[in-house]
Amino acid sequence: MRYAVLGTGVVGRTIAGKLVSLGHEVVIGTRDVEATLARTEPDAYGNPPIAQWLEGHAQIRLMPFADAAAFGEAVVNTTAGTGSLMALEAAGRDNLAGKVLLDVANPLDFSQGMPPSLSPVNTDSLGEQIQRAFPETKVVKTLNTMNARVMVDPSRVAGEHNVFVSGNDAEAKKLVTERLVEFGWPRESVIDLGDISSARGTEMLLPVWLRLWGTLGHADFNFHIAGARTGT
Ligand code: NAP
Numbered sequence: 001m002r003y004a005v006l007g008t009g010v011v012g013r014t015i016a017g018k019l020v021s022l023g024h025e026v027v028i029g030t031r032d033v034e035a036t037l038a039r040t041e042p043d044a045y046g047n048p049p050i051a052q053w054l055e056g057h058a059q060i061r062l063m064p065f066a067d068a069a070a071f072g073e074a075v076v077n078t079t080a081g082t083g084s085l086m087a088l089e090a091a092g093r094d095n096l097a098g099k100v101l102l103d104v105a106n107p108l109d110f111s112q113g114m115p116p117s118l119s120p121v122n123t124d125s126l127g128e129q130i131q132r133a134f135p136e137t138k139v140v141k142t143l144n145t146m147n148a149r150v151m152v153d154p155s156r157v158a159g160e161h162n163v164f165v166s167g168n169d170a171e172a173k174k175l176v177t178e179r180l181v182e183f184g185w186p187r188e189s190v191i192d193l194g195d196i197s198s199a200r201g202t203e204m205l206l207p208v209w210l211r212l213w214g215t216l217g218h219a220d221f222n223f224h225i226a227g228a229r230t231g232t
Pocket of ligand 1 (some may be wrong): 032
């Protein structure tokens with residue numbers, strides 16, 4: 001299947017690389033290809049500039065958000081939460097219409113320093129904002145409650161643990177669940193939380209996740225819902 005991964009950070013790269021390894025065709029979207037390729041410094045987490053990363057991933061092309069979204073039969077949002085709506089506007093309503101949008105972004109606001117706050121929160125979520133802004137797109141929030149490496153390699157975390165899906169469209173959630181299973185998630189580990197408003201809950205797990213990261217000193221952990229018996 002053809003995938004457009006919108007976002008050049010570690011999450012976009014990790015998911016794009018995994019999709020290619022599974023035989024999918026993948027492009028990555030960015031605001032300004034030339035500016036993005038001109039970066040020479042590692043990012044805040046020490047990841048190499050994307051130009052260097054792309055050298056080792058010859059099958060993946062970098063293109064503007066709109067061209068990437070037009071290419072993809074399905075789209076993955078891995079942009080910074082504060083920029084996601086702008087990125088998706090740039091991707092283009094028509095290019096997103098009718099497609100499944102796998103939304104991994106969290107609405108983390110770092111403007112007041114660490115720890116970040118969430119905006120929106122409580123009575124709204126980024127997943128819902130995206131679904132409202134793009135009603136013809138089938139938004140499925142998933143994978144946002146764990147580190148990027150765990151997303152595509154759940155065996156990094158020992159024992160049973162879970163991944164959530166939230167979305168209004170049952171078929172879209174089925175497609176996303178098939179990708180999760182391909183990524184290595186046991187089918188019974190996928191918990192369908194219901195419609196896209198349930199993204200409020202998974203986005204609000206982030207303050208807990210961030211504190212656990214600090215306390216544990218590593219990111220290879222995840223949430224396990226004891227007593228869960230429902231897969232999708
Ligand atoms: P990131 O640094 O949060 O986001 C990078 C991407 O966001 C870039 O592609 C950038 O575009 C785009 N972007 C930033 N501001 C923008 C704006 N104003 N308008 C349009 N696009 C904008 O990357 P990340 O660490 O890979 O995280 C991606 C998303 O996944 C985030 O929402 C994060 O909260 C979520 N998440 C991350 C992890 C993790 O392990 N890091 C885990 C779970 C969820 P350019 O390419 O043009 O610079």
